Amino acid sequence: QQPVQSPQAVILREGEDAVINCSSSKALYSVHWYRQKHGEAPVFLMILLKGGEQKGHDKISASFNEKKQQSSLYLTASQLSYSGTYFCGTGFVGDGNKLVFGAGTILRVKS
Amino acid sequence: DAGVIQSPRHEVTEMGQEVTLRCKPISGHNSLFWYRQTMMRGLELLIYFNNNVPIDDSGMPEDRFSAKMPNASFSTLKIQPSEPRDSAVYFCASSFRYRLDIQYFGAGTRLSVL
Numbered sequence: 001q002q003p004v005q006s007p008q009a010v011i012l013r014e015g016e017d018a019v020i021n022c023s024s025s026k027a028l029y030s031v032h033w034y035r036q037k038h039g040e041a042p043v044f045l046m047i048l049l050k051g052g053e054q055k056g057h058d059k060i061s062a063s064f065n066e067k068k069q070q071s072s073l074y075l076t077a078s079q080l081s082y083s084g085t086y087f088c089g090t091g092f093v094g095d096g097n098k099l100v101f102g103a104g105t106i107l108r109v110k111s
Numbered sequence: 112d113a114g115v116i117q118s119p120r121h122e123v124t125e126m127g128q129e130v131t132l133r134c135k136p137i138s139g140h141n142s143l144f145w146y147r148q149t150m151m152r153g154l155e156l157l158i159y160f161n162n163n164v165p166i167d168d169s170g171m172p173e174d175r176f177s178a179k180m181p182n183a184s185f186s187t188l189k190i191q192p193s194e195p196r197d198s199a200v201y202f203c204a205s206s207f208r209y210r211l212d213i214q215y216f217g218a219g220t221r222l223s224v225l
Binding site for chain 2: 002030032040041042043044047049087089091095096097098099100101102103104
């Protein structure tokens with residue numbers, strides 16, 4: 001039931017783009033994206049609901065493909081501050097606000 | 112505004128001892144979550160409450176773990192007796208709504224059981 005995230009890790013140079021994917025074997029109702037910096041708590045980025053909508057703010061956006069049961073997080077023109085581990089949390093119908101988190105994708109942005 | 116407050120930040124104890132972790136959710140939030148994070152298992156949900164009532168405790172690993180929420184502003188996670196494999200970072204999170212809402216995480220408690 002744990003969603004599968006890919007890639008496991010990625011290294012970028014400042015200004016490069018990245019895509020992080022999150023796939024579920026179970027029908028999704030919502031996908032929540034969080035970023036965690038080393039030694040800190042996870043911090044919310046955005047929520048997507050089934051319906052295929054795309055959300056974003058600044059240079060980070062995400063999409064939700066209901067048919068494929070997957071979500072993708074897009075980081076555009078990456079900055080050093082984007083470094084961290086990105087987690088997707090998946091929500092299912094009838095489970096309230098319960099989330100099942102993926103194993104995470106480690107993103108490192110180099111200058 | 113104060114965020115989710117957890118205490119202690121670090122706990123070192125010996126195997127067999129009782130450990131109590133504490134959490135104060137954001138005022139006005141109705142749902143509270145306890146997570147455990149390890150390198151091997153990632154971020155796992157242990158239990159969550161809605162309006163102080165436990166809704167799903169299927170993630171609690173075994174009977175040594177228990178959680179309570181006596182009121183809207185306080186929750187505890189207790190491990191008795193503790194074992195070395197319980198070593199992890201334990202996060203508490205809270206959200207305002209019961210569904211489809213942002214979860215705000217506390218800074219976590221790093222537990223080491225020797």
